[in-house]
Amino acid sequence: xxxxxxxxxxxxxxxxxxxxxxxxxxxxxxxxxxxxxxxxxxxxxxxxxxxxxxxxxxxxxxxxxxxxxxxxxxxxxxxxxxxxxxxxxxxxxxxxxxxxxxxxxxxxxxxxxxxxx
Amino acid sequence: xxxxxxxxxxxxxxxxxxxxxxxxxxxxxxxxxxxxxxxxxxxxxxxxxxxxxxxxxxxxxxxxxxxxxxxxxxxxxxxxxxxxxxxxxxxxxxxxxxxxxxxxxxxx
Numbered sequence: 346x347x348x349x350x351x352x353x354x355x356x357x358x359x360x361x362x363x364x365x366x367x368x369x370x371x372x373x374x375x376x377x378x379x380x381x382x383x384x385x386x387x388x389x390x391x392x393x394x395x396x397x398x399x400x401x402x403x404x405x406x407x408x409x410x411x412x413x414x415x416x417x418x419x420x421x422x423x424x425x426x427x428x429x430x431x432x433x434x435x436x437x438x439x440x441x442x443x444x445x446x447x448x449x450x451x452x453x454x455x456x457x458x459x460x461x462x
Numbered sequence: 463x464x465x466x467x468x469x470x471x472x473x474x475x476x477x478x479x480x481x482x483x484x485x486x487x488x489x490x491x492x493x494x495x496x497x498x499x500x501x502x503x504x505x506x507x508x509x510x511x512x513x514x515x516x517x518x519x520x521x522x523x524x525x526x527x528x529x530x531x532x533x534x535x536x537x538x539x540x541x542x543x544x545x546x547x548x549x550x551x552x553x554x555x556x557x558x559x560x561x562x563x564x565x566x567x568x569x570x
Contacts, residue, residue, distance in 0.1 A: 382559065392497075392505065392548055394559035405557040408463075441504060447552035448495035448510040449559075455504050 347372045349442050349453035357436075357460050363429040367442030367453060368422070375400050375420040380446035383416060383427045385438040386455075393438075397446070398425055432460045464553040466562035473568045474539045482565045484532040484549030492551045494532040496525060499564075500545045508547075509534055536567070544569045 353365035382397040396406035398416045406414050418425040437460045443449040467485040474480040484494060494512050497505035508519050512527040522537045536543055549562040
């Protein structure tokens with residue numbers, strides 16, 4: 346069973362960069378033809394896809410966040426990461442990492458990131 | 463932008479059938495996937511490619527997609543089915559995942 350685990354600071358100051366890492370277990374991130382995604386969910390609201398990265402390093406981003414998002418992969422650590430720059434309170438959310446395309450078959454448990462001074 | 467329309471809420475008595483819809487013009491030409499999110503938990507895939515069930519999902523869950531509406535149907539609803547349900551497609555024009563707004567299923 347594939348496992349994903351998000352990690353990173355739970356509190357980020359406005360205008361700074363939010364950085365999260367997803368550690369993948371029980372499957373090699375570079376061993377298959379999988380996409381790896383980030384999704385977020387503000388409290389009481391729906392799911393918003395942030396972007397994805399392929400094993401090769403190619404990426405796709407949500408047009409609404411594209412100017413602030415970078416997703417990268419570190420195959421040596423079996424991890425992929427999210428950087429979201431210039432954050433505001435509107436970026437406060439639970440952030441999930443997940444595997445798959447065109448559907449997301451494995452998800453991490455999520456991590457709450459609060460943007461506040 | 464690509465918008466998927468779901469009813470905010472659906473209520474059903476235990477043992478009855480719940481139908482949760484996901485609408486968009488010509489959604490029948492897309493593959494639709496569905497997720498269940500219980501309170502405080504991560505989403506779980508319950509249906510993919512319109513009507514395929516992942517391993518471990520009860521046969522009570524079924525899906526269909528035609529015309530302008532995709533539907534997730536839950537038969538013989540149980541208390542444990544109470545959750546938020548999200549539909550999802552891949553927007554090939556913009557190369558991104560799109561989620562519906564979500565439907566809260568309440569078991570009366």
